[in-house]
Amino acid sequence: MNRKTIFSLIAILILFAVFGYEYFLEEETRKEIVNEGEKVKGDTNEYFLPTSSTGQIIHHEGYSLSYNEAHEQAEWVAYELKKSHLSSTNFKRPYFEIDKTVKTGAAHWRNYKDSGYDRGHLCPAGDRKFSKEAHDETFLTSNISPQKHDFNSGVWNRLEQKVRYWANKYDGVFVVTGGVLKGQMKSIGDEEVSVPNQFYKILIDNNTGVTKMIAFLLPHENSNEPLYKFVVSVDKVEKLTGIDFFPELEDSVENQLEASNNYKKWQFY
DNA sequence: CTGCAGGTC
């Protein structure tokens, strides 16, 4: 074997090493963005996860969800919004992507194209701005529900901003949100993604001493009414959705908090 | 912040 041949072989080996390493890095990146959804991540406050009526709970890095295949969207999305998560950084919006960890197949964003409905985030991108990965992860279609644009950019957006206000004020809140997937609903796209007639959002906070809860139930239409007018008991949302929201709480605490629609512990202004 | 539409490659 002459010297030229040896150099050629070494060069080829180096090329394989470099490309192999790059492929490895890409694999790692993919796992970060769309993990296998098998483990509860350290950042997920499992204690507050609701039950699933569909048997398909998925854990991502930045949020967990229960996917309802019949309606092609999550029945709930849950995550903790810590005070330290609040950030003013501005990431460019990525493209919506099918959530491959949904074994029954998550909806394609094409269902929403020209439907007249927004691809409405359940876990808002604005709540996951502490990292590019967490932000982009909210653009999985398992985190999306059809929403009227006026509603999404209006009263729903106001509520999401209020949640950020409370996360800052009360040093973090745990959030569960979704559409009410019951009754007669319109649907959009070839996969017939259901359009909920109501959306709910439930908050729990145990960071400031006494555990407190608040639940909102909003008709799927824009409104200029103040947000407190949409407050309901957690029990009411449970009856509507068939979901048990905080099963791990001690029963006496759970029963008392979930029956109440008193929002005096939550400061609105 | 919340999003969509249109044009290019």
Add this chain to the structure above:
DNA sequence: GACCTGCAG
């Protein structure tokens, strides 16, 4: 389909 820019509530 991916990517960019512009526009709207």
